[in-house]
Amino acid sequence: MGLMRIDLLSRRRLLQSASALVASTALPAWSRAQEAKGGGRLVVAADSEPKNLNPAIVASNGVFFIASKVVEPLAEASYTAPGGLAPRLATAWDGSVDGLSVTFRLRDGVKWHDGKDFTSADVAYSAMNVWKPLQNLGRVVFANLLAVDTPDPLTAVFRFSKPTPLQLIRNALPAVSSVIPKHVFEGTDIAKNPANLNLVGTGPFRFAEYRPGEYYRLTRNADYWGKDEPKLDEIIYRILPDRAGAAAALEAEEIHLAAFSAVPLSDLDRISKVPGIQVVTKGYEALTYQLVVEINHRRKELSDLKVRQAIAHAINRKFVIDTIFVGYATASTGPVPKNAPEFYDPEVASYPFDTRKANALLDEAGYPKGTDGVRFSLKLRPAPYFNETKQFGYYLRQALAAIGIEATLGNADAAAHQVAVYTDHDFDLAVGPPVFRGDPAISTTILVQSGLPSGVPFSNQGGYENKALDSVIAKAAETIDAEARTEFYRQFQKIVAADLPLINVAEWGFITVARDTVLNVPDNPRWAVSNWADTALRS
Amino acid sequence: MRPVRLIFGTTEGAIGAVLLSLLVLIALFAPVLSPGDPLDIAGPPLLHPFSMARLPLGTDSLGRDVLAGIIHGTRTSLTVGLAAAFAAIALGVCIGLAAGFSGGLVDEALMRVVDAFQILPGFLLALALVSVAGASLPVVVLAIALGAWAAPARLMRAQVLSIRERDYVAAARVTGMHPLEIAVKEILPNALPPVLTLAAVIVAAAILTESALSFLGLGDPNIVTWGTMIAEGRNVLRSAPFLSVLPGLALVVTVITVYLVGEGVTQALAEGKAGQVDRQGPTA
Numbered sequence: 001m002g003l004m005r006i007d008l009l010s011r012r013r014l015l016q017s018a019s020a021l022v023a024s025t026a027l028p029a030w031s032r033a034q035e036a037k038g039g040g041r042l043v044v045a046a047d048s049e050p051k052n053l054n055p056a057i058v059a060s061n062g063v064f065f066i067a068s069k070v071v072e073p074l075a076e077a078s079y080t081a082p083g084g085l086a087p088r089l090a091t092a093w094d095g096s097v098d099g100l101s102v103t104f105r106l107r108d109g110v111k112w113h114d115g116k117d118f119t120s121a122d123v124a125y126s127a128m129n130v131w132k133p134l135q136n137l138g139r140v141v142f143a144n145l146l147a148v149d150t151p152d153p154l155t156a157v158f159r160f161s162k163p164t165p166l167q168l169i170r171n172a173l174p175a176v177s178s179v180i181p182k183h184v185f186e187g188t189d190i191a192k193n194p195a196n197l198n199l200v201g202t203g204p205f206r207f208a209e210y211r212p213g214e215y216y217r218l219t220r221n222a223d224y225w226g227k228d229e230p231k232l233d234e235i236i237y238r239i240l241p242d243r244a245g246a247a248a249a250l251e252a253e254e255i256h257l258a259a260f261s262a263v264p265l266s267d268l269d270r271i272s273k274v275p276g277i278q279v280v281t282k283g284y285e286a287l288t289y290q291l292v293v294e295i296n297h298r299r300k301e302l303s304d305l306k307v308r309q310a311i312a313h314a315i316n317r318k319f320v321i322d323t324i325f326v327g328y329a330t331a332s333t334g335p336v337p338k339n340a341p342e343f344y345d346p347e348v349a350s351y352p353f354d355t356r357k358a359n360a361l362l363d364e365a366g367y368p369k370g371t372d373g374v375r376f377s378l379k380l381r382p383a384p385y386f387n388e389t390k391q392f393g394y395y396l397r398q399a400l401a402a403i404g405i406e407a408t409l410g411n412a413d414a415a416a417h418q419v420a421v422y423t424d425h426d427f428d429l430a431v432g433p434p435v436f437r438g439d440p441a442i443s444t445t446i447l448v449q450s451g452l453p454s455g456v457p458f459s460n461q462g463g464y465e466n467k468a469l470d471s472v473i474a475k476a477a478e479t480i481d482a483e484a485r486t487e488f489y490r491q492f493q494k495i496v497a498a499d500l501p502l503i504n505v506a507e508w509g510f511i512t513v514a515r516d517t518v519l520n521v522p523d524n525p526r527w528a529v530s531n532w533a534d535t536a537l538r539s
Numbered sequence: 540m541r542p543v544r545l546i547f548g549t550t551e552g553a554i555g556a557v558l559l560s561l562l563v564l565i566a567l568f569a570p571v572l573s574p575g576d577p578l579d580i581a582g583p584p585l586l587h588p589f590s591m592a593r594l595p596l597g598t599d600s601l602g603r604d605v606l607a608g609i610i611h612g613t614r615t616s617l618t619v620g621l622a623a624a625f626a627a628i629a630l631g632v633c634i635g636l637a638a639g640f641s642g643g644l645v646d647e648a649l650m651r652v653v654d655a656f657q658i659l660p661g662f663l664l665a666l667a668l669v670s671v672a673g674a675s676l677p678v679v680v681l682a683i684a685l686g687a688w689a690a691p692a693r694l695m696r697a698q699v700l701s702i703r704e705r706d707y708v709a710a711a712r713v714t715g716m717h718p719l720e721i722a723v724k725e726i727l728p729n730a731l732p733p734v735l736t737l738a739a740v741i742v743a744a745a746i747l748t749e750s751a752l753s754f755l756g757l758g759d760p761n762i763v764t765w766g767t768m769i770a771e772g773r774n775v776l777r778s779a780p781f782l783s784v785l786p787g788l789a790l791v792v793t794v795i796t797v798y799l800v801g802e803g804v805t806q807a808l809a810e811g812k813a814g815q816v817d818r819q820g821p822t823a
Contacts, residue, residue, distance in 0.1 A: 244773055264774040266585070266600050323584045323601060384756070387774060391601060394760070398579050409760040411674040 039220065039233035040537035042518065045246040045258040046237035049212060054196040055178040056130045059137045061287060061435075064529030065259065066237055067178070069218055070113075071201035074104060074123070074177040075170075077286045077438070077526045085170055086524070088531075089118065089179055089202065095166030099480035102169055106154045110225045112181045113206045120156040124148035125182035127158065130190060137442055141172045167482040171439035174286070174526055204230035204533040213239055224533070231536035247271055250513060256537070257514040257521075259528040264387060265326040268511060276516055281328065283522030284509030286438050287529065288337040291320070291329075291392060292447070293503040294421065294430040298463040301376055302428060306365035308500040311429075312351035313358040314403045315396065320506050324391045329508035334497040335444055336489065337436050337507040345490040348497035358403045367404075375404040378428035382409065383417055389431050392505070396431065423455045425463070434458050436507070440489050445473045448501040464501040548810070552803020558796040566614040577607035577763045585779050599768070599782050600775055609789050612765040616746045616793055619680055623745035624738050626684035628691050632727075632734060635695025639730075640703060640722045650696070653689045661686025665748055669757045676759050679752060683745045691734050691741070698730035732808055739801020743794045750790055765790045 048062050055067040075093070078086035092105040110118040127148045131138030144164055149157040158169075179202070184195045199207040204226060205218035216237040220230055238255055240246050246262040249255045251274055263271055272279040293311065297303045317331040330338055334348045367375040380400075382393025397407045407429065412420055420426045435458075437443050443458065450465040472495065476488035496502075512528065514521055519536045521527065546552035565572065581594060581604040588597040588605070596605040638649040656664075665682035672678045702708060703726060711721050752758055753766025760767070765786035772782025 244776060247777070266775045267777060270778045319580075394578065394601060395580070397761075398576070401576065401579075411756070411758070411760045413670065413756075416670075 039231055040539065041234040041236060042232050042257065042532075042535065042537060043236045043238055043255045045240045045249060045255050045262050046216065047239075047241055047246075047260070047262055049239060052191075052196050053199060054180065056126055056180045057134050057190070057196065059135050059175050059178070061260070061529055064175075066216055066218075067199055067201075068203070068529050069205040069235060069531050070199040070203045070207045071178045071180060072203045072531060073174050074179065075173040076524060076530055077174045078524050083170065084525075085173065089123070089177075090173075093166075093170070093173075095169070095480075097480075099163030099165060099478075100160050102158045102160075102164075102166060104156045104158070106156060107225060108154055110202050111223050112183075112202055113200050113221060114181070114184070116181065116183055117153075118179070118181075118202050119153040120148075120150035121153070122179055122182045123156040124150050125186065126177075126179045127156075129185070130180065131176055134190065135176060137172065137437070138176045140446065141168065141176050141442060163478050163480050165441075165477075165480050165482070165485050167485055168439050168441050168477075172437070172442050174530075175437055175442070203531050205232075205235060205531075208234075215239060226533050229533040230531075231534055232532070235532065247513070250277060250515065253515065256518050257512065259510065259512045261510040263511070263513045265328055265511065268326065268328070268513070271513060278514055278516045278521075280512040280514060280521050281509065283512060283525065283527030285339050285525035287526055288339055288436045288507050288509060289433045290332060290335075290337060290436060290504055291389065291506040291508070292432050292434055293396065293505060294427070294432050294462055295464070295500070295502055296425060296428050296430075296462045297465075297501070298425065299378065299428050301365075301367060301378070304365050305499065306361045307367070308503070309351065310358040310361040310365070310403060311400070311405075312500060312503045313354045313361065314399045315351075315503070315505055316353040316399065317505060318353065320392060320395065324388050324395060325506065325508055328511060329506045332504035332507050334493040334504055335447065335502075336440055336493050339507075339509075340436060340438065343440060343486055343489045343493075345493045348494050350497070351503075355402055362403060362405075369404045373404055374406045377406040377408065379426075380407040380409050380429045380431070381412070381417060381421055381427045382431040383421075383433060384412065384414055386433055388508075389433050393431050396429070418457050422457045422459065422461045425454065425461055432458065440492060441473075441477055445476075445492065448496055449473050460501070462501070466495070466499060466501065469495045469499070469501070546800070546803040546807045549803045549806045551799045552807060555796055555799025555801075555803050558792070559800050562613055562617060562793060562796060565610055566617045569610050569614045573604070573607040573610045575607075577611040578603060578761075581607070585775065587779070588781050588785075596785060597779075597781060599771060600779075605768075605782065605785055608763045608768050609765070609786055611763045612768065612786060612789065613793070615676075615762055615764045616749065616790070619676065619683070619749040620742040620746040620793075620797070622680045623683040623687065623749075624741040626680060627687035627741050627745075628734065628738055630684065631688040631691030631693075632695050632731070634688070635692040635734075636699055636722055636727060636730070638692070639696035639699025640718070640726065646696075649692075653692050656685070657689040657693070659686070661744075662748055662751065665752060666755070666757065669752055674752075674757050674759050676762065679749055679757075679759065682752075683748050686748070687741045687744065691737050694734050694737060695730060698733060699726055702726050702729050736801065736805045736808060739797050739804060743797040743801070746790070746794055746797070 050063045052058050053063055053067050055063050055071050072088045074088060074090035075085045076088050078084055089107055090104040091107050093102060095102045106120055112118055127145060132142040132145050144160045144162040146159045146161045149159065181200050184200050185193055197210060204221050204224045206221050208219045209217040218235040220233050224230060240249060246258040247267050250258055268279055271277055295302050295308060301307050321327065321329050321331055333346055333350060336343045338344055362375055369375050380393060380397060383389045393409055397409055400407045421430045434447055435443055446459045448460050448464060448469060450460060450470055452459045454461060472488050472491050476485050479485040479488060512521060517538045519538055520534050523534065524530050546556055580602040582598050582602050584598060584600050584602040586594055586598040589595060594604050598604060634649055638646045664686045668682040669678055708721060708725050711725050750766030753764040754770040758764045758767050768786040769783045776783055
């Protein structure tokens with residue numbers, strides 16, 4: 001016991017001097033020389049290795065987690081800045097009264113990692129050649145973008161063919177506006193450019209090295225525009241695909257930080273009591289995931305509102321929150337989460353847990369229980385991306401059994417699940433985790449809007465069609481006035497909660513578990529996918 | 540009754556047979572021993588064993604009864620094990636018999652197919668098949684059987700090759716018996732016993748393969764399997780190790796039981812054969 005303690009202490013000291021990791025892992029010994037600076041090396045668990053790491057093309061959290069330190073957006077979400085938006089590459093933004101243009105003032109004196117100057121030409125190139133045609137979210141947000149004018153090197157004017165609300169552009173900026181260098185990408189096949197992996201950006205860290213299956217290494221950008229930033233010398237993303245492995249690595253002090261709930265929720269209670277480890281729930285407010293029951297309205301029974309209401313009443317949200325999410329989630333009332341106060345409307349139809357009422361609704365709808373207690377059977381496909389979506393699938397099967405609906409669970413990997421649900425429509429109910437990205441128009445209205453081609457993931461593929469809802473969505477998309485636009489989204493929430501094109505069950509942010517030597521962990525609502533310029537290690 | 544007595548004659552066989560009967564009884568009477576759906580949420584989550592009389596082995600992270608899971612898991616494991624072994628041996632015996640009895644080109648062709656299956660690692664084959672065809676119990680059984688039929692086929696062929704040269708087979712041929720009749724009536728019964736001793740090995744391997752597939756998330760999520768229980772317990776391995784340990788123990792006990800029975804059968808067959816030779820000796 002005594003021996004072990006000495007061993008632990010000496011290991012801890014070693015880690016703080018930032019070189020223990022060199023000894024304890026297979027990493028080479030490149031950074032020993034930087035010890036003296038006191039910046040230190042932050043080692044972080046990463047669970048995936050995206051094939052394309054370019055955040056301008058793939059605007060997803062898995063990519064941002066690594067790439068946001070290298071490639072910066074025009075603005076970043078903030079707890080304190082006015083309007084919840086802090087300047088990054090843009091210092092000011094202004095929309096015209098008619099909603100047909102937005103003018104960005106850009107930051108002066110910013111240099112790309114290869115030494116060239118950052119100018120408005122880079123913003124124009126990124127917007128017209130990447131965000132609008134190639135990016136998953138940019139396709140929606142910049143659908144009506146006509147051109148980007150560059151009257152001078154520090155001004156970019158976005159011109160739209162239809163009125164485009166500044167509110168939407170502002171809310172979308174952190175996720176959709178990663179700027180990439182024109183001089184690196186121009187004239188090449190953008191999708192195949194090597195800079196999609198060996199990123200060139202303006203951010204506080206430079207992309208140094210990637211070893212498949214082992215780690216990504218980012219190093220300090222000494223020429224960063226932020227004063228005295230970044231604080232760290234280096235960030236290592238160690239690939240730890242095994243979720244149970246992240247907790248063990250934290251305890252063994254092999255890594256400093258595991259974000260995105262890499263440590264399973266059910267293990268948090270235990271690990272929070274380990275000395276030297278902190279469990280952080282802040283820093284994901286602008287990345288709210290929603291637990292949603294997707295419904296295939298082509299199925300006769302499910303096209304009946306009473307049946308959908310019965311299913312909504314059959315779900316015990318308290319159980320879902322307390323048991324599946326171990327308390328780290330909130331019950332949903334509708335398609336907009338509570339931590340989007342700008343849009344959230346609590347005055348919507350609600351469905352308290354009531355098995356008797358659910359049974360009565362199903363009887364009314366004309367689906368009586370058979371002699372075996374079963375009314376009808378259906379196919380339930382829980383998305384396999386998260387432990388929680390799978391567990392909710394198990395729970396929902398039992399909850400449905402209690403009201404006489406026999407659900408058969410499907411089992412598929414991520415790729416097969418997406419094809420089955422979003423392309424082949426081979427499901428009756430599915431459990432999905434869509435993301436609310438600060439504005440309903442970015443990735444939320446698409447979940448219920450009709451007329452979308454099949455094959456678009458995380459969109460309405462259940463065959464739901466509601467002209468009234470479609471018209472509210474269309475009007476909101478073109479309303480410039482923020483008040484009026486917000487009012488449309490209140491209506492949107494009321495209609496969705498009343499007509500149940502899908503059932504919103506819970507909403508959750510992720511959890512960060514870190515050694516307590518890591519400082520400034522959650523300093524903005526998108527912390528895990530922000531630039532970490534002021535993250536530091538206590539020495 | 541003689542084979543049964545012989546199996547009980549060996550220590551391994553006796554222990555194995557008793558344990559196996561117990562497991563079969565548990566599997567058969569699972570709905571009586573633990574009524575209702577074992578996947579139902581039965582109590583508070585992560586209840587440790589022996590803390591509530593109603594749930595003696597505790598509950599998992601959703602509150603499902605661990606004891607119910609283990610009881611109903613016995614059913615899944617034995618069903619998959621027996622069904623896969625039956626399918627593998629049936630297929631292997633047919634192919635082996637056809638190859639050994641026909642000889643020539645048919646033999647060559649069939650044996651190359653057997654080779655092809657034998658060089659494929661059975662688990663990889665099962666993984667590939669289940670991920671393509673979807674995870675349901677029949678698919679899992681088929682996938683395991685496809686990886687296991689080559690060994691019995693080979694053994695069967697070797698037996699047939701030796702038996703078809705025996706005098707009584709030649710005699711049958713001379714009396715004008717149809718070749719198919721010879722194969723089924725004369726050769727099959729005599730060639731079968733050694734192949735059947737493979738059954739235990741295949742059952743045990745099938746149970747393990749099924750658990751491994753479930754552990755990797757390729758099991759049928761609508762039924763309880765030990766592999767799934769172990770995999771789900773892994774998330775809370777540090778705080779609730781019993782969730783993985785208990786189904787793991789069940790798996791170990793079952794596989795050892797099947798091996799013991801197999802050992803008993805092999806020894807019984809060897810002794811039986813020796814007895815037959817003794818009896819035949821003087822009369823011949």
